[in-house]
Amino acid sequence: MSTQHAKAAAQFILNREQEQWHNETLWFVRQKRDNMAMRIPEWEELRELASQIKMHTVSRLDSYLEMFASEAERNGATVHWAKDAKEHNEIVYSILKSHQVKKLVKSKSMLTEECLLNDYLIGQGIDVVESDLGERILQLMGEHPSHIVMPAIHRKREEVGKLFEEKMDSEKGNSDPTYLTHVARKHLRREFLTADAAMTGANFGIAQTGEVVVCTNEGNADMGTSLCNLHIVSMGIEKLIPDLKSLGVFTRLLARSATGQPSTTYTSHYRRPKEGGEMHIVIVDNGRSAIHGDSEHIQMLKCIRCGACMNTCPVYRRSGGYSYTYFIPGPVGINLGMLKSPEKYCDNVSACSLCYSCNNVCPAKINLADQIYLWRQKLDSFRKADRIKKLMSTGMKFLFNRPALYRIALKIAPVINHLPRILIYNKLNAWGYGREMPRFAGESFSSMWKKGKIKKTNNQ
Amino acid sequence: MKIGLFIPCYVNAIYPDVGIATYKLLYHFGLDVDYPADQTCCGQPMANAGFESKAFELAKNFDEMFDQYDYIVAPSASCAAFVKYNYPSVLKGSHPCRTSEKIYDICEFVHDVVKPVKLPGRFPHKVSIHNSCHGVRELHLSSASELNIARYSKIKNLLSLVEGIEIFEPDKVDECCGFGGMFAIEEPAVSVCMGEDKVRSHVAAGAEYITGADSSCLMHLQSIAKRNKLPAKFIHAVQILTSGL
Numbered sequence: 001m002s003t004q005h006a007k008a009a010a011q012f013i014l015n016r017e018q019e020q021w022h023n024e025t026l027w028f029v030r031q032k033r034d035n036m037a038m039r040i041p042e043w044e045e046l047r048e049l050a051s052q053i054k055m056h057t058v059s060r061l062d063s064y065l066e067m068f069a070s071e072a073e074r075n076g077a078t079v080h081w082a083k084d085a086k087e088h089n090e091i092v093y094s095i096l097k098s099h100q101v102k103k104l105v106k107s108k109s110m111l112t113e114e115c116l117l118n119d120y121l122i123g124q125g126i127d128v129v130e131s132d133l134g135e136r137i138l139q140l141m142g143e144h145p146s147h148i149v150m151p152a153i154h155r156k157r158e159e160v161g162k163l164f165e166e167k168m169d170s171e172k173g174n175s176d177p178t179y180l181t182h183v184a185r186k187h188l189r190r191e192f193l194t195a196d197a198a199m200t201g202a203n204f205g206i207a208q209t210g211e212v213v214v215c216t217n218e219g220n221a222d223m224g225t226s227l228c229n230l231h232i233v234s235m236g237i238e239k240l241i242p243d244l245k246s247l248g249v250f251t252r253l254l255a256r257s258a259t260g261q262p263s264t265t266y267t268s269h270y271r272r273p274k275e276g277g278e279m280h281i282v283i284v285d286n287g288r289s290a291i292h293g294d295s296e297h298i299q300m301l302k303c304i305r306c307g308a309c310m311n312t313c314p315v316y317r318r319s320g321g322y323s324y325t326y327f328i329p330g331p332v333g334i335n336l337g338m339l340k341s342p343e344k345y346c347d348n349v350s351a352c353s354l355c356y357s358c359n360n361v362c363p364a365k366i367n368l369a370d371q372i373y374l375w376r377q378k379l380d381s382f383r384k385a386d387r388i389k390k391l392m393s394t395g396m397k398f399l400f401n402r403p404a405l406y407r408i409a410l411k412i413a414p415v416i417n418h419l420p421r422i423l424i425y426n427k428l429n430a431w432g433y434g435r436e437m438p439r440f441a442g443e444s445f446s447s448m449w450k451k452g453k454i455k456k457t458n459n460q
Numbered sequence: 461m462k463i464g465l466f467i468p469c470y471v472n473a474i475y476p477d478v479g480i481a482t483y484k485l486l487y488h489f490g491l492d493v494d495y496p497a498d499q500t501c502c503g504q505p506m507a508n509a510g511f512e513s514k515a516f517e518l519a520k521n522f523d524e525m526f527d528q529y530d531y532i533v534a535p536s537a538s539c540a541a542f543v544k545y546n547y548p549s550v551l552k553g554s555h556p557c558r559t560s561e562k563i564y565d566i567c568e569f570v571h572d573v574v575k576p577v578k579l580p581g582r583f584p585h586k587v588s589i590h591n592s593c594h595g596v597r598e599l600h601l602s603s604a605s606e607l608n609i610a611r612y613s614k615i616k617n618l619l620s621l622v623e624g625i626e627i628f629e630p631d632k633v634d635e636c637c638g639f640g641g642m643f644a645i646e647e648p649a650v651s652v653c654m655g656e657d658k659v660r661s662h663v664a665a666g667a668e669y670i671t672g673a674d675s676s677c678l679m680h681l682q683s684i685a686k687r688n689k690l691p692a693k694f695i696h697a698v699q700i701l702t703s704g705l
Contacts, residue, residue, distance in 0.1 A: 003647075006647045006648070010648075013650065019653065037608050038608050040608065315654075350647055351647065352640075353593070353636045353640030353643045356597040356598065357636070361606045377507075377512050389642050390511065392642070393505070393506035393509050394514065396505060396506055396514070397506060399500075430645035431644060431648075433652060434652030434656070434684065435683035436687045441473065441477075443476065444476055445467045445471065445476035449495050455495075456487055
């Protein structure tokens with residue numbers, strides 16, 4: 001009885017030092033988030049507002065999308081609609097092709113990860129350069145993000161130093177973060193200067209004004225869009241919010257929740273193409289409208305991809321991003337994976353102790369843990385329920401619905417305390433992995449109560 | 461005021477002393493306490509494992525068995541939370557759940573309903589409070605560390621009534637202990653890792669005893685401490701509250 005996640009997590013934990021480092025590093029981010037959240041007296045009010053604004057927008061998504069698109073076109077942008085990843089990738093490629101783009105420089109976008117855009121474009125002969133430092137490190141390593149906000153968080157600076165020696169000709173053995181950042185800056189500067197087009201994601205789409213808002217710490221989105229005449233935005237339909245007034249709620253929440261900063265270093269508003277340039281906005285569905293019709297999981301559309309649920313998740317911190325089979329890990333990824341394909345991504349549903357911490361940190365108040373609970377209820381109908389868990393549940397149902405039998409079982413149970421260790425501690429007993437069995441009491445509460453050993457009377 | 465005592469299955473079998481202490485404490489306050497003989501389990505283990513439907517009959521029987529009481533009190537925050545928050549949906553299609561409004565964890569009940577100002581006895585020991593997930597984030601026994609709300613702890617308030625006690629809390633004050641019902645056996649590596657971290661942080665906080673409102677978390681931590689031969693003793697909060705009774 002072991003899911004893919006459980007197996008991969010066990011592997012991750014084998015290197016206890018690495019696990020502890022990962023755990024504490026992300027916990028540090030959670031603490032930074034707490035420090036920020038506790039300094040805003042109206043924090044909980046902001047979360048409630050964010051939740052309501054998102055639900056409001058989602059409930060009128062069709063009209064807000066129309067408003068956004070017509071405003072964006074009025075501003076001079078070209079709007080494209082992609083129903084799925086394939087359409088998205090084809091649209092992006094056709095834009096690049098018609099502009100004879102050889103090199104595309106990208107800022108971080110989880111949507112393009114979702115669509116596997118890079119592989120597709122590289123296959124078409126486009127030189128794709130990730131410009132977010134973490135993303136660039138992973139691109140050079142041939143890896144995918146292990147965290148949605150800090151994609152290379154699983155890599156230590158020594159590993160980055162080594163990579164840069166190889167790829168950027170940096171000094172041997174120098175893993176000083178400032179030095180490495182300078183090396184990356186120089187390296188990326190060349191890429192920015194020679195790129196033909198820039199691509200960004202979108203943190204928010206403002207329906208009222210038709211602009212997109214991109215939040216970065218490195219200014220890499222701005223470098224790309226300032227130097228290239230062609231800017232392509234990839235935006236999921238759930239990124240919309242009604243107006244600039246509501247944006248204020250989200251910009252106050254996003255960076256504080258994500259990294260414990262009061263705001264991201266850059267919050268860039270793209271409303272119209274630069275002079276002599278073009279701006280294309282690809283609005284992507286890719287399964288989102290199906291979530292819209294699912295009352296149990298519609299709240300996932302409120303997600304602003306801050307990653308706070310991952311940083312707080314005790315399981316994520318101890319198992320690492322790669323232990324999940326969906327490209328987004330942690331509580332948000334468990335749920336989004338199940339919405340993408342329950343058959344394919346059900347192995348992540350075990351990665352939750354139902355501690356509910358994710359619900360509490362989520363800036364949009366998504367009931368992440370409750371949804372994981374609901375997914376578990378459905379696994380059996382996909383024939384993906386764990387057989388041993390099912391057997392145990394059936395056994396418990398049988399026993400607990402027969403109080404007389406339950407009482408007999410209680411009477412016999414203490415015998416287990418005296419069994420030889422080998423009968424108890426073996427491969428069949430997952431509890432025995434790292435734990436001793438609890439000892440049954442010589443006499444149960446119910447037996448003592450029945451015999452009058454507990455209840456006192458008034459004259460006692 | 462008639463109280464129905466709910467002693468969850470594992471408390472019944474493994475920690476009957478916690479059940480006895482619960483009864484003693486309620487009796488001490490002059491309350492009329494009854495224990496319905498045919499109670500077994502609340503059904504949470506099956507439901508959290510993904511088989512909520514297998515908890516239906518249990519929930520139905522529980523709801524009927526305990527309906528006659530004004531309050532239902534259990535020495536297990538997680539089980540109480542399951543009845544409170546999950547029974548209404550488990551029983552959907554049967555009858556409206558009546559017990560969900562009446563169930564309390566023993567600490568919650570004593571703190572919010574009985575409101576004692578003193579307790580007899582002394583407990584001259586260093587204890588570290590284990591703030592359990594369902595106790596904190598479902599029953600609100602203390603302010604969840606993630607939320608920007610006024611800080612409080614009902615367990616701390618109650619324990620402070622006992623003379624001689626020194627109260628501590630671990631680092632990562634309400635992080636999960638890794639039990640999570642069948643999570644413990646489906647994800648044993650992560651679960652044990654979480655439990656080991658938790659026992660160590662309690663010990664580092666200076667605990668002679670680790671205490672809390674959830675025997676299930678304490679059971680998990682105790683099993684881990686025993687395997688690793690860590691110097692920690694375990695006691696349910698209600699056993700400390702009854703140290704003079």
